[in-house]
Amino acid sequence: MQDQQKTKYGHRAKDIAQDFAEHLKYSQDADIYHTTQEGRYTALALSVRDRIIHQWNQSRKTQRANGTKRVYYLSLEFLMGRAMTNNIINLGIENEVRDALTSLGYTYEELSEVEPDAGLGNGGLGRLASCFLDSLATLEIPAYGYGIRYNYGIFRQQIKNGWQTEQPDNWLRDGNPWEIHRPDVVYPVQFGGDVQVIREHGRDRFKWSGSEIVNGVAYDTPIIGYGCKTVNTLRLWSAKSPEEFNFHEFNDGDYTEAVRSKISAENLSQVLYPNDTLYMGKELRLKQQYFFVACSLADIINRFKRKESNWEVLPDYAAIQLNDTHPSLAVPELMRLLIDEENLEWDKAWEITVKTMGYTNHTLMPEALEKWSLPMLQKILPRHMQIIFEINHRFLQQAVSYFPLQPQMLSKVSIIEETNPKQVRMAHLAIIGSHSTNGVAELHSQLLKKSMFPQFNLIFKDRFNNKTNGITQRRWLLAANPKLAKLINSAIGDGWITDYNQIEKLKPFAEDKNFISDFAAIKQENKIRASSFLQKDSNMLINPNTFFDVQVKRIHEYKRQLLNALNILLIYNDLKQGGTATKDMEPISFLFGGKAAPGYVNAKLIIKLINNIAKVINADPATKDRLAIHFMPNYRVSMAEAIIPATNLSEQISTAGTEASGTGNMKFMCNGALTIGTMDGANIEIAQEVGEENMFIFGNTEEEIQKLSLSYDPFTFVMADKEIKDAIDLLFSGYFNINEPNIFEPLRRSLFEEGDRYYHFADLRMYSDAHRKARELYKEDRDAWNRIAVINIASSGKFSSDRTIAQYAKEIWNIEACPVEKDLSEDTALQDAVKRP
Numbered sequence: 001m002q003d004q005q006k007t008k009y010g011h012r013a014k015d016i017a018q019d020f021a022e023h024l025k026y027s028q029d030a031d032i033y034h035t036t037q038e039g040r041y042t043a044l045a046l047s048v049r050d051r052i053i054h055q056w057n058q059s060r061k062t063q064r065a066n067g068t069k070r071v072y073y074l075s076l077e078f079l080m081g082r083a084m085t086n087n088i089i090n091l092g093i094e095n096e097v098r099d100a101l102t103s104l105g106y107t108y109e110e111l112s113e114v115e116p117d118a119g120l121g122n123g124g125l126g127r128l129a130s131c132f133l134d135s136l137a138t139l140e141i142p143a144y145g146y147g148i149r150y151n152y153g154i155f156r157q158q159i160k161n162g163w164q165t166e167q168p169d170n171w172l173r174d175g176n177p178w179e180i181h182r183p184d185v186v187y188p189v190q191f192g193g194d195v196q197v198i199r200e201h202g203r204d205r206f207k208w209s210g211s212e213i214v215n216g217v218a219y220d221t222p223i224i225g226y227g228c229k230t231v232n233t234l235r236l237w238s239a240k241s242p243e244e245f246n247f248h249e250f251n252d253g254d255y256t257e258a259v260r261s262k263i264s265a266e267n268l269s270q271v272l273y274p275n276d277t278l279y280m281g282k283e284l285r286l287k288q289q290y291f292f293v294a295c296s297l298a299d300i301i302n303r304f305k306r307k308e309s310n311w312e313v314l315p316d317y318a319a320i321q322l323n324d325t326h327p328s329l330a331v332p333e334l335m336r337l338l339i340d341e342e343n344l345e346w347d348k349a350w351e352i353t354v355k356t357m358g359y360t361n362h363t364l365m366p367e368a369l370e371k372w373s374l375p376m377l378q379k380i381l382p383r384h385m386q387i388i389f390e391i392n393h394r395f396l397q398q399a400v401s402y403f404p405l406q407p408q409m410l411s412k413v414s415i416i417e418e419t420n421p422k423q424v425r426m427a428h429l430a431i432i433g434s435h436s437t438n439g440v441a442e443l444h445s446q447l448l449k450k451s452m453f454p455q456f457n458l459i460f461k462d463r464f465n466n467k468t469n470g471i472t473q474r475r476w477l478l479a480a481n482p483k484l485a486k487l488i489n490s491a492i493g494d495g496w497i498t499d500y501n502q503i504e505k506l507k508p509f510a511e512d513k514n515f516i517s518d519f520a521a522i523k524q525e526n527k528i529r530a531s532s533f534l535q536k537d538s539n540m541l542i543n544p545n546t547f548f549d550v551q552v553k554r555i556h557e558y559k560r561q562l563l564n565a566l567n568i569l570l571i572y573n574d575l576k577q578g579g580t581a582t583k584d585m586e587p588i589s590f591l592f593g594g595k596a597a598p599g600y601v602n603a604k605l606i607i608k609l610i611n612n613i614a615k616v617i618n619a620d621p622a623t624k625d626r627l628a629i630h631f632m633p634n635y636r637v638s639m640a641e642a643i644i645p646a647t648n649l650s651e652q653i654s655t656a657g658t659e660a661s662g663t664g665n666m667k668f669m670c671n672g673a674l675t676i677g678t679m680d681g682a683n684i685e686i687a688q689e690v691g692e693e694n695m696f697i698f699g700n701t702e703e704e705i706q707k708l709s710l711s712y713d714p715f716t717f718v719m720a721d722k723e724i725k726d727a728i729d730l731l732f733s734g735y736f737n738i739n740e741p742n743i744f745e746p747l748r749r750s751l752f753e754e755g756d757r758y759y760h761f762a763d764l765r766m767y768s769d770a771h772r773k774a775r776e777l778y779k780e781d782r783d784a785w786n787r788i789a790v791i792n793i794a795s796s797g798k799f800s801s802d803r804t805i806a807q808y809a810k811e812i813w814n815i816e817a818c819p820v821e822k823d824l825s826e827d828t829a830l831q832d833a834v835k836r837p
């Protein structure tokens, strides 16, 4: 028995091959007439999952036995991408899986590429949450990610005649082998209705009876730390109608109406809202937020109560981190649970709530700040609205003393904005209701204090802090760039995989001729791999023997894809005129990728502009073979993993003071791309680590932009620079849209009549010069380029999410690792599973 068990879960290639065959037959019922690539992928995923489950169970047991504090990371987005490669690497069975599949006539690549991305996020914020889960598990910190199991993730982008179109992302169509449905973990969530006040034992008690109930049921995904000791959980909630039918309507004979209302309740977890840094006051979105907050808090409280009855120690057991304001209803919800359900006094409940919560701000864009219409919030969550009023009332009483003789300051910090209708400012609620408010890069955290929330910084000075973002080197270097990872291992060993500071040991290899030439060869191989990815993915033809200049990220005016496009026009004109800026220029491929929010007109127009420019320039015999532009449709995590390792130049060119941190910048850096960028977000810290001389920094700083804003006139900049003037004239002459007259008019208006909010023309000349410097270095001194690329990798140690998470753990959560023993025996666990409780 013992021996059989070991074989089934063993890590040898033959054990894995055996399990894979068994899953194909017994989970898929595959035979020669019923066999698909999806079926084989699923069988492989289940075989890998079999090797995770026991350690997952072991982790929960250890954490429970230790009576340890846990982190709860509440996020409306988790941009996980694929799980297979990551899980196999973290399990340490990559070679064995490859051998197992080879022995059966398959390749690992063909099966792993079947997996759809889990695209439950928009961009950086959602990807950060995923990197954090990887780091939490690897650092052995007991943690749960909580979010929504959207049936449809971020839309699939197609390009039709140059325009973005959106297709639904039905990622669960073929099932999801990584998740475990837990029908026993289910919580009712109510909406609407009213609140009754009952006098009881000399105290007012509040009873909220909702008019609608939706159940949240848990789906768990294992999050495996590297080396597979700790396996944490991502718990996503799916909305389920509490009844199969409304029996009244059913018996009244309106069968279809009864089914319709069931479906309507389940709409809650249907679809991810596709806006990145743009807030929309949609009722369904508010309900999603409360739904996931209510389920998560009920779950956290449930776990706490199994262990403890003294509420004062809740902050010793739970640290709840709010990823942006999306989960900020957690503040009034925890107050409601403590006061209405657990009978605590307000002051005690408030102390516990503030100690438990931490809030991470992600943006400096005012249009991204969530404000719910007060009447809507009141209608959907009447009890929470009462609690928010009370929080605000008590806070304003305290705030008065900070603003003697300045009562107008109170309206600036109030949770309620006195517009018509009134608005509830969720960032204010989050700051007031938590003991920590952090920004995600040094500049961003400074600007939060100085520009966004100066009054709060006066009142809560000690609450504001910085946690510079990071990325997991295990996905973005080890998994995405296996050849480079191997080269690094051969130079400095593999300690960097779990201790990324060790990447610094690579510094001397920047002077090592053999290392440099190996690095260059790998970059070239990665370009070939990226080209064939794009050919398969979108039928694109990219010449791998060109310089790869890449800007991939959400399309947003502040990220300035338009600045990149304008610089391309300068290059194009110079090439056509035989100018000096492009003399003997290295052939370049400009690669763009990114989704625009479906309602964001200018962002969608920027995509169209890039595609039109690409179409005209790529067909121009005068520049052919020297300049190519490509828009890569449907940018997502798995595309990032193919493109970033192949990149020479990373474009990080947001207007200074607009990008909170950026994390794309870090992924490129650790893959040996050089950065052309502004002094914005984490670019500043990248420059501190690598040295400005090893980047192409350009443009106005945040302070300079502030000054310039008092008198900025884009037209003056254009008229002062003949080449820029010519590029603008070309662009708006209709040259790129002969048969589509005036389509780019909104962009022209935004740049000139609306004052160029993102200062394209204040930076374009400096950008163009910096870009030329980059091209010339690559062309004229390839060795120097590669040397700097290696220095960049060696200087990327700070940007591991392991470092970020260690700082959150120490400075916000006050939590320590809970080491889990690796247990390779399966039999006792099996007995636990079948034992009748």
Ligand SMILES: *Cc1c(COP(=O)(O)O)cnc(C)c1O
Pocket: 122, 123, 124, 127, 552, 553, 554, 635, 636, 637, 640, 661, 662, 663, 664, 665, 667
């Ligand atoms: C890292 C990442 C982002 C964030 O990129 P930024 O350049 O920091 O905006 C967005 N989307 C995907 C798919 C990513 O992997």
